[in-house]
Amino acid sequence: MKFFLDTAEADKIRKYNDLGMVDGVTTNPTLILKSGRTQREAIEEICKMVKGPVSVEGAATTTDGLVKEAEEFASWAKNVVAKVPMSQDGLRAVQLLSKKGIKTNVTLVFSPAQALLVAKAGATYVSPFIGRLDDVGVEGMDVIAQTKQIYDNYDYETEILVASVRSPLHVVQAATLGADICTMPPDVLDKMYKHPFTDAGMAKFLADWNATLHKK
Ligand code: G3P
Numbered sequence: 175m176k177f178f179l180d181t182a183e184a185d186k187i188r189k190y191n192d193l194g195m196v197d198g199v200t201t202n203p204t205l206i207l208k209s210g211r212t213q214r215e216a217i218e219e220i221c222k223m224v225k226g227p228v229s230v231e232g233a234a235t236t237t238d239g240l241v242k243e244a245e246e247f248a249s250w251a252k253n254v255v256a257k258v259p260m261s262q263d264g265l266r267a268v269q270l271l272s273k274k275g276i277k278t279n280v281t282l283v284f285s286p287a288q289a290l291l292v293a294k295a296g297a298t299y300v301s302p303f304i305g306r307l308d309d310v311g312v313e314g315m316d317v318i319a320q321t322k323q324i325y326d327n328y329d330y331e332t333e334i335l336v337a338s339v340r341s342p343l344h345v346v347q348a349a350t351l352g353a354d355i356c357t358m359p360p361d362v363l364d365k366m367y368k369h370p371f372t373d374a375g376m377a378k379f380l381a382d383w384n385a386t387l388h389k390k
Contacts, residue, residue, distance in 0.1 A: 175348065175349045175353060175354065175355065175356060176197035176198065176226075176354060176355040176356075177195050177196060177197050177355075177356060177357075177358065177363065178196070178197060178198040178199055178200050178226075178227075178229075178335070178355055178356070178357035178358070179196055179198075179199050179200075179357065179358065179359075179360055179363065180199075180200045180201075180205065180337065180339065180357040180358055180359050181199070181201070181205055181208075181209075181359060181360055182199075182201045182205040182206045182208065182209035182211070182216045182217075182220065183205075183208070183209050183360070184209070184216070184219050184220060184223065186360040187199060187220055187223055187224060187360075188223060189360075190360060190363055191223055191224055195363060196224055196226070197226045197355070198224065198226035198227040198228065198229075198355070198357075199220050199224055199226075199227075199228045199229070200228075200229040200257075200279070200301070200335070200337065200357040201213075201216070201217070201220075201228070201229060201230060201231065202231045202257070202281070203231060203233070213230070214250060217230050217247070217250055217251070217254065218250055218251060221250065221251030221252075221253050221254060222251075224253070225253065226253065227253055227254075227255045227277065227279075227298075227299075228251070228253050228254055228255065229254075229255045229256075229257050229279045229281075229299075230247040230250075230254055230255070230256060230257060231257035231281065232244075232247070232256075232257075235259070235261070235263060236263050237263045237264075237266045237267045237270070240256075240258055240259075240263065240264060240267035240271075241267050241270050241271060241274075243256070244256030244258070244267070244271050244276050244278070245274070245276065248276045254277075255277040255278065255279050255298060255299065256271060256276055256277070256278050256279070257278075257279045257280075257281045257301075258271075258278050258279070258280050258281065258297070259280070259281055259282050260280055260281065260282045260283050260284075260288050260291075260292070264280060265280070265291055265292065265295040265297075266295075268280060268292075268295040268296060268297045269295055269296060272296045272297075272298075277298040277299075278297045278298050278299070279297070279298060279299040279300075279301055279335065280292040280295075280297045280299070280300050280301060281301045281303075281337070282301075282303065283300055283301055283302045283303065283317075284302065284303060284306070284307060284317065285317060286317055286320035286321050286324060289302060289317070289320075289321040289324065289325075289334075290321075290324055292332060293324070293325055293328075293330035293331075293332040294330075296331075296332070297332050298332065298333065299332065299333050299334075299335040299355070300321065300332050300333070300334055300335060301335045301336075301337040301357075302314070302317045302318060302321060302334070302336065302337065303337050303338035304317070304318065304336055304337065304338050304339060304340075304344055304348075305338035305339060305340040305344070306338045307338075308340070314338070314344075315344070315347045315348070315351065318334065318336055318347075318348060318351050318353055319351050321334055322334060322351055322352055322353065333354035333355060334353045334354050334355070335353075335354065335355040335356075335357055336348040336353045336355065336356045336357065337357050339356055339357065339358040339359070339362055340362070341362060341365070342362060342365050342366045344356070344358075344362075345358060345362065345366060
């Protein structure tokens with residue numbers, strides 16, 4: 175499974191990119207705001223650092239507006255992917271952008287019915303928001319399971335990008351279901367490295383190593 179980082183903070187991306195764990199990046203207006211930079215500044219820096227796809231989201235809502243916005247984003251760097259909202263205008267924009275060779279990521283997807291439309295429109299990525307469904311008492315991962323089944327049934331090429339990820343458990347569930355990509359906040363990736371038994375085991379081995387006589 176590919177790992178994307180869901181952040182616009184360059185220092186965090188650099189850290190995990192150096193650890194060889196970053197296949198791509200996703201951003202949204204909230205994450206750009208948090209980075210304290212202009213969108214273009216943040217995206218250009220991230221695109222230089224990360225070879226894989228970098229999703230960029232604007233504010234347009236009409237088909238024409240979305241296409242123009244996506245063309246501008248795509249002019250910033252070769253690895254830019256245009257985020258498009260799940261709507262009739264959005265999916266029309268996806269079809270036009272794909273003819274122009276611009277990759278798309280349909281965002282704010284909350285149901286398998288929406289995910290089916292996204293694949294039929296020919297988007298590069300579909301982003302179901304898992305955590306936000308969990309937040310309202312709906313099992314978000316069910317959307318991933320059904321979307322995976324539908325896409326497999328018809329060999330759709332759209333990649334399933336699991337978004338709104340809140341914990342390592344979400345990542346493991348997404349991988350178990352065979353999702354193509356999981357985009358996660360840096361702290362979730364950080365938590366994946368950790369286990370208290372690993373720390374306790376390392377401390378014990380180190381203590382025993384120090385207590386052992388070693389031949390020179
Ligand atoms: O980038 C989209 C998505 O991952 C947002 O997650 O935590 O704001 O629901 P969240």
